[in-house]
Amino acid sequence: MDTEHDWISTPLTAELLRGALDVEHTEHGLLPHRLPARARAQNTDGQLAMAESQPSGVRLAFRTRATAIELDALPTKRAYVGVPPRPHGVYDLIVDGRRAGQGSVTEGNVITYDMTDGTTEHRPGRPGTLRFTGLSAADKDIEIWLPHNETTELIALRTDAPVQPVREPGRRVWLHHGSSISHGSDAASPTGIWPALAASLGGVELINLGLAGSALLDPFTARALRDTPADLISVKIGINLVNLDLMRLRAFGPAVHGFLDTVREGHPTTPLLVVSPILCPIHEDTPGPCAPDLDGLGEGRLRFVAMGDPAESAGGKLTLNVVREELSRIVEQRAADDPNLHHLDGRDLYGEADAAELPLPDDLHPDAETHRRIGERFARLAFTADGPFAQTANVTGGTSRRP
Known part of the structure; x- marks a missing residue:
């Protein structure tokens, strides 16, 4: 602990957190x-347990005149045999809406x-301290965005x-669900993940x-939404679904319908955007499963390869092109009775020219x-005047109350 300041300890409570559904x-x-406790109790998959406990989009939010802040935390980091060490998770300090510092x-x-x-080894470690100093003594809103890729226990x-708890911002609440790309994958910091950028x-x-x-159409995730x-909502x-080779086309359509039906039970008229996958060349026409390239691992590089056979899509195996076509069909069908349901082709976010x-x-x-x-x-496709999330969109089924 830095001893140059007269420190005030503030109990860490859910009231100081934004973006978490449970503590x-x-x-x-x-x-x-x-994910809420009920969903976690129904999950038996270690990958999902790790993912939902990593606080992507979760931030401490408070108002203060403090010029110095310390946060004690115990992160859980990941490492991979044969691959160069991953960077330490990053904490972003946001002061009155602008990034003012970073730390790890x-x-x-x-x-x-x-x-x-497929084996794992767990090495326990000790907590550490994140420190920000030299801040203005003016009254200000502080956000500390937690690392999107490290499970983080907050200690002090x-x-x-x-x-003081921060004032309610009065902004609309956007609830988004997706895969590792939405989680943050290889983004540089928690405010650099694409959903955080789009929200800003x-x-x-x-x-x-x-x-x-873990974007697998799990019923407990639909109930959380x-x-x-x-x-x-998006x-x-x-x-x-493709890179795990989880289901066939026969099951995919009804599973999507069931997932959307569940979301609509709680949000009958909220703008709801269904987004299909961005371009991923290895899976455009080749089914899963997806696996690490072991030859690349031997050279210290982590890459992935599609293990399926393109001919298998004729028997119902999913590829990204099959998924996009089916999602477009489902949304078009449902939108006839649901004018607040919309579709976005993921290749409009990242397509062939981008790749x-x-x-x-x-x-x-x-x-x-x-x-x-x-x-x-x-942000341009969803939030501007012609987008499904424009300010003039029908939000009668939503509420700005935050978790």
């Missing part, structure tokens, strides 16, 4: 969750994955001036249910610059 009190402190907690737990045999918050440009409050490897207050469907200019580094996930491009395009 868990652990032996160390407060653990934000992006270098200590923490580490889970090491061996992708050649200290400031050199009192803290669109002037809305983000609740991000982008769940790496149904039960979360929101003014705008669901980005497809890539995980030529900014190829996916591991053939599956976008990098930081591509996240920016996707976020800017989504």
Whole structure:
């Protein structure tokens, strides 16, 4: 702890968090969750458990005159055998809406994955301290965006001036669900993930249910969307279903209908945007499953390859082109009775020309610059005057109450 300041400790509570649907009190402190306890109780998949506990889009928000802030946290980091170490998770400091600093907690737990045999090793670590100093003594709104890619237990918050919960911003709440690309994949920082960029440009409050490897039309995720207050909702469907080879075309259509039916139970007239996958060349016409390129791992590079046979799509295996065609059909059919349901082809966010200019580094996930491009395009297509999320859109089924 920095001893140069007269510190005031503020209890960490759900009242100081935005973007989390639930909090868990652990032996160390407060653990934000992006799925409610009921959904977590119905899940048996370790990948989803890891993804929903990583606080993508979750931020501490408070008002203070403090010139110095300290946050004690215990992150859980990921490492991969044979791959260069991943960068430490980044915390973004936002002061009155502008980024004013960044930092990392270098200590923490580490889970090491061996992708050649599927084993994991857990090494426990100790908490660390994030520190921001030299801030203005004026009254100001503070947000600390937590690392989108590290499970983060919050232990203590200290400031050199009192803290108050931030005023309600009065902005519309945008609830988004998607895959690792929406979760943040290889974005540089939590405010650099494409949903956070789009939310900033669109002037809305983000609740991000982008769940790496886990946008799988799970009923408990649909119920979480149904039960979360929101003014705008989007669901980005497809890539995980393909790269996990989870279902066939016969099951896909009814599963999409069921997922949307559940969301509509809680949000009957809220603008709802269905987004199909962005371009991913390895899966455009080749089914899954997707697997790490073991030859690349031997050279210290992480890349992915599609293991299916294009001919198998004739028997109902899903490819991205099949998914896009089916999603377009389903939305067109439902929109006849649901005028607030909309469709966006993901290739309008990242298509062939973009792939030529900014190829996916591991053939599956976008990098930081591509996240920016996707976020800017989504904001232009969704939030501007002609978009489904325009200010004039019908939001009678929504509410600006935040979790």
